[in-house]
Amino acid sequence: EVVLTQSPVTLSLSPGERATLSCRASQSVSSYLAWYQQKPGQAPRLLIFDASKRATGIPPRFSGSGSGTDFTLIISTLEPEDFAVYYCQQRSNWPSTFGQGTRLEIK
Amino acid sequence: EVQLVESGGGLVQPGGSLRLSCVASGFTFSTYWMHWVRQTSGKGLVWVSRINSAGTGTTYADSVKGRFTISRDNAKNTLYLQMNSLRVEDTAVYYCARVLNASSWYDPTLFDLWGQGTLVTVSS
Numbered sequence: 001e002v003v004l005t006q007s008p009v010t011l012s013l014s015p016g017e018r019a020t021l022s023c024r025a026s027q028s029v030s031s032y033l034a035w036y037q038q039k040p041g042q043a044p045r046l047l048i049f050d051a052s053k054r055a056t057g058i059p060p061r062f063s064g065s066g067s068g069t070d071f072t073l074i075i076s077t078l079e080p081e082d083f084a085v086y087y088c089q090q091r092s093n094w095p096s097t098f099g100q101g102t103r104l105e106i107k
Numbered sequence: 108e109v110q111l112v113e114s115g116g117g118l119v120q121p122g123g124s125l126r127l128s129c130v131a132s133g134f135t136f137s138t139y140w141m142h143w144v145r146q147t148s149g150k151g152l153v154w155v156s157r158i159n160s161a162g163t164g165t166t167y168a169d170s171v172k173g174r175f176t177i178s179r180d181n182a183k184n185t186l187y188l189q190m191n192s193l194r195v196e197d198t199a200v201y202y203c204a205r206v207l208n209a210s211s212w213y214d215p216t217l218f219d220l221w222g223q224g225t226l227v228t229v230s231s
């Protein structure tokens with residue numbers, strides 16, 4: 001089973017700043033890496049798939065990059081609604097697995 | 108409105124059973140693979156099971172294999188998860204999730220539509 005390790009666990013930033021979130025896989029997942037956003041009491045929301053493709057309706061301030069074992073989600077300019085927990089997910093190896101999440105909080 | 112609505116969660120004793128339901132609306136349910144994903148505070152998001160669009164093929168996580176059964180009724184636009192021999196470690200919020208693209212043969216295992224979740228608590 002592929003283990004996804006996200007860092008940092010918590011990221012404290014202010015609106016308007018740039019956020020950089022990391023996801024590292026225990027073995028190569030090619031480009032089959034997705035990012036989800038989850039707000040309290042809500043289900044996850046698909047942001048990015050295949051490492052860099054934005055899902056429908058996702059604003060361009062969200063971007064993803066990486067391949068193999070190292071991936072990054074960047075939020076270029078934080079909006080108040082972006083403060084949430086972010087999860088990565090790989091679908092390269094069965095079963096699909098998720099990272100433990102990065103909590104993006106307001107500083 | 109395009110949505111998934113789960114029900115059936117609750118408190119059950121170890122060894123007991125529950126059946127979760129997920130009613131789909133606003134899209135052609137019968138053309139999508141569907142999954143169950145659970146979430147705990149300790150282990151985060153964990154994939155549980157999937158079923159193909161026709162309901163003829165299923166897959167399970169090792170942790171639930173032999174105890175859980177996924178099924179669907181395309182005429183009722185409903186997905187099910189029958190959970191038997193429940194354990195304390197099955198305690199979680201259970202989400203049904205739709206895959207990103209409709210297909211009869213390909214499962215992208217990317218989830219663009221989720222239900223609101225239903226809480227299952229296994230405790231004596």
